[in-house]
Amino acid sequence: MQGFTLVELLVVIAIIGVLVGLLLPAVQSAREAARRSSCMNNLKQLGLGLQNHHDTKGSFPPVATFGQPGPFPQRASHHTWCTYLLPFMEETSLYDSVDLKLPAWGQPIVGQTVAVLLCPSDGGFREPKQTHGIAVTHYLANGGWHWWEGAVAPGGVLPAGVDYMGAFPGGDALSMRDFKDGTSKTVILAEGNSTGYKPLSDPWMKNGVGVPRLANGEGVFHSAFVFTGMGGRCCESGQYYEVDDSGVKAAWNWFKAGPHAYMPSYINAWGLNSEWPGAGSIHPGLEGCLRADGSVTFVNTDIDYPSWCAMNGLNDKQRTDD
Secondary structure (H helix, E strand, O other), rough: OOOOOOOHHHHHHHHHHHOOOHHHHHHHHHHHHHHHHHHHHHHHHHHHHHHHHHHHHHHOOOOEEEOOOOOOOEEEEEEHHHHHHHHHHHHHOHHOOOOOOOOOOOOHHHHHHOOOOOOOOOOOOOHHOOOOOEOOOEEEOOOOOOOOOOOEOOOOOOOOOEEEOOOOOOOOOOHHHOOOOOOHHEEEEEEOOOOOOEEEOOOOOOOOOEEOOOOOOEEEEEEOOOOOOOOOOOOOOEEEEEOOOEEEEEOOEOOOOOOOHHHHHHOOOOOOOOOOOOEEOOOOOOEEEEEEOOOOOEOOOOOHHHHHHHHOOOOOOOOOOO
């Protein structure tokens, strides 16, 4: 019985190599499709929680409660929208473990991982042990063009004087009647990759000029249950104590040694996939978004910057081509 010659064996190996090379991308694509479906389900659950919160409370939750009631400057609170949403997405026992009259920092919930807040496609920060004991979220609240209420664009790339305020401005809790552009037209949550983006060129009012940060000292994660590393109304105003109740400070990123902690929200002055304050895609070429009516969509990451801002503004009256 005659065996294979060396040439025949090499040909067979080459054919197998080609087949594996053709098959592997298909397998990877199928896996990513499954992860994207799971991510969509997470966003739908968060959307249902937001709708239930609105039905019960008459509004969506604020992005955070920065301070305790009383005169300014107020003592620390820093409980986030993620905490307020817990009883409306079958996490009542975890919510009941929180004392909202005390600062979030120092309470066990700060390090409590909740599966629905984690996208299966994100291979970066997922466990509190990676992020100073702080649980992360991969889904972020839409803060609009900038930190504050009535975030009017300065002109140039965007039309001057247009209000691109988002669904979670400052510390306000909005209701559906505030969404003048329509709840089906306005993003309320969007994905943020867990390590943040860093710009390769000027990221100001631009999309797609960054790359994901490395999960080392340069990483910027979004804390789920404590509002850390903030600017805007919370810290720049001098109205609220720092997260650890140590007094009024303007702390742009908590923990000076990386990875840096940042709040569970994003703004669009630095665009999509450009810099750490903005939203960042997790799925190749796609950004997962939840609209205020509870519907989920995936936006192409090559969307132009004005259209992205219009999707995030609730009263800008600008056309969106998504």
